[in-house]
């Protein structure tokens with residue numbers, strides 16, 4: 001089984017700043033632990049701060065992977081292009097947010113991705129990515 005995790009802008013800073021909102025763990029540390037728990041899964045990780053690069057990666061992976069877990073970060077709330085890319089591919093997508101986007105500023109309550117995804121996990125910290133992996137794994 002092949003699962004991709006795609007992170008959007010500024011998530012490369014996880015664990016270094018704004019730890020009260022996003023936690024103190026780096027994504028790399030979390031990802032190593034996740035991979036060790038699912039040795040049979042082939043994982044791919046991609047992070048970009050550039051909207052078009054995220055669209056390209058969704059298109060590139062979206063016809064051969066079994067699942068994509070995406071946290072589009074701020075592009076969640078602005079990017080019609082990322083929503084369109086998710087609608088255009090075959091691979092099912094789960095949208096993950098580390099914080100609870102429904103408990104923050106109003107502009108974070110709009111997602112261009114949720115309606116194109118099979119499900120949304122928001123507010124459960126990095127554990128949300130692990131829960132999304134478990135969903136694909138147990139399908």
Ligand code: CA2
Nearest residue numbers: 010011013014017018073074097098099
């Ligand atoms: O809660 C999430 O996962 C978000 O997707 C994170 C985005 C935010 O714009 C969304 O509304 C919700 C922001 C990611 C910024 O990540 C940082 C991590 C560490 C330090 C600074 C920013």
